[in-house]
Amino acid sequence: MRNGHPRSPRDAAGVRAFVSAVCAFAVVMLGTTLPTPLYAIYSGELGFGVTTTTVIFAIYAAGVIAALIIFGRWSDVVGRRPLLVAGALFSVASAIVFITAGPVWQLMIGRVLSGLSAGIYAGAATAAVIELAPPGWRQRAPAIATAANIGGLGLGPLIAGLLAQFAPAPLHLPFAIDLVLLVPVLVGIWLITEPVEVKPGARLSVQxxxxxxxxxxxxxxxxxxxxxxxxxxxxxxxxxxxxxxxxxxxxxxxxxxxxxxxxxxxxxxxxxxxxxxxxxxxxxxxxxxxxxxxxxxxxxxxxxxxxxxxxxxxxxxxxxxxxxxxxxxxxxxxxxxxxxxxxxxxxxxxxxxxxxxxxxxxxxxxxxxxxxxxxxxxxxxxxxxxxxxxxxxxxxxxxxxxxxxxxxx
Known part of the structure; x- marks a missing residue:
């Protein structure tokens, strides 16, 4: 109900799109920090030390920076939805790499893919959450985007740590669950109404x-x-x-x-x-x-x-x-x-x-x-x-x- 009147299908679709964008933001960012408490296990199994751990972690930042520079303006040109889908697919690819990870170089590829997903979502998802917010939520939309972003980053190590401690297959189960979460995320953002008016003939450029x-x-x-x-x-x-x-x-x-x-x-x-x-x-x-x-x-x-x-x-x-x-x-x-x-x-x-x-x-x-x-x-x-x-x-x-x-x- 809204002001005593039933909510219209258009209003309901708008709320669903907003919720889909928020959930996508949180799940994608959650995936970027899942490996954090698992590095001790990886280092024991693969025989590397703290220096390699920090290099693997830093490679994630390189992926974020590359995405910010290469894709930073693309969502303004081709729309938010294609970039949200692309970022979620990078997250899917990262999870698959970690599930099948063996040598150190594979972990590095997984982190690059994770960084690309985070870099795309830092801009496109923040804008989408704000633009898709229902009128009554517009003032709170930036705070909700922040909560989805940083909150997702915080939930990643918490979930992975608990699973690694109390569940089987600590190097596989967290990423399997991440993939399960990403399925409804992809469906949700595929169905949202594009909030940006895409202009025909607009050219893609580097930020x-x-x-x-x-x-x-x-x-x-x-x-x-x-x-x-x-x-x-x-x-x-x-x-x-x-x-x-x-x-x-x-x-x-x-x-x-x-x-x-x-x-x-x-x-x-x-x-x-x-x-x-x-x-x-x-x-x-x-x-x-x-x-x-x-x-x-x-x-x-x-x-x-x-x-x-x-x-x-x-x-x-x-x-x-x-x-x-x-x-x-x-x-x-x-x-x-x-x-x-x-x-x-x-x-x-x-x-x-x-x-x-x-x-x-x-x-x-x-x-x-x-x-x-x-x-x-x-x-x-x-x-x-x-x-x-x-x-x-x-x-x-x-x-x-x-x-x-x-x-x-």
């Missing part, structure tokens, strides 16, 4: 990456914060299961998956809860919280404390959620309308570079210094980056206030 001069100050502050937050997220996801197993001596895939999930879910809840906070103030708070979170993680590493690691995951998730979402809001607000897509894509590329390069560096450092020392050094570096973003943002806010308070002549 340009650049930042206009007038945006560079805001972009610098926001991207440093995003880099720090995603570096924590990437390294925490790639290395924490090994640390829990090898340093803490907790041989539980469920615990490893749950600890990683805490970081993602804290970020998702924070981004949703903080959407109404003033941008600059929230960005300052996010950077400060991220600094505090990395310090808690350092304590957890030095003291070999699971409680401190979980606390650090919660605090870092809050800091990352605020700093990334509000940094993105600041960049979007400062960008000219006709260049907003390329600036936003550049911001996302910076964030995903932070997942790839630092984690490989930590993996190499861990092979020489050990997991504990490399983790401490890495978190100190991230804290310095977050502190730099905090100082730059506070200086910018102070300058803005002085300008606003200055008497007009």
């Amino acid at each position: 340009r990456l650049s930042v206009p001069p007038e945006v560079r100050g805001v972009f610098l502050r926001a991207s440093i914060a995003a880099f720090a937050g995603f570096a924590v997220m990437g390294t925490f996801t790639g290395v924490t299961p090994s640390f829990i197993s090898h340093i803490l001596g907790i041989d539980s895939h469920a615990v490893a998956g749950a600890v990683v999930a805490v970081l993602f879910l804290s970020s998702a809840v924070t981004q949703i809860a903080g959407r109404g906070y003033p941008t600059e103030r929230a960005l300052v708070a996010g950077c400060a919280i991220l600094v505090a979170g990395t310090l808690v993680l350092i304590v957890g590493l030095l003291a070999s404390s699971l409680a401190a690691l979980i606390t650090g995951a919660v605090v870092c998730g809050i800091g990352q959620g605020l700093s990334f979402s509000k940094g993105l809001a600041a960049v979007v607000a400062a960008s000219p309308a006709d260049r907003r897509a390329e600036v936003t894509s550049t911001y996302f590329v910076v964030a995903y570079v932070a997942i790839s390069i630092p984690i490989v560096g930590e993996g190499i450092a861990a092979s020489h210094w050990g997991l504990r020392t490399s983790g401490v050094v890495f978190n100190v570096a991230v804290a310095v980056l977050a502190l730099l973003a905090l100082v730059l943002t506070m200086v910018a806010v102070a300058r803005s206030r002085r300008t606003d308070d200055a008497p007009s002549t």
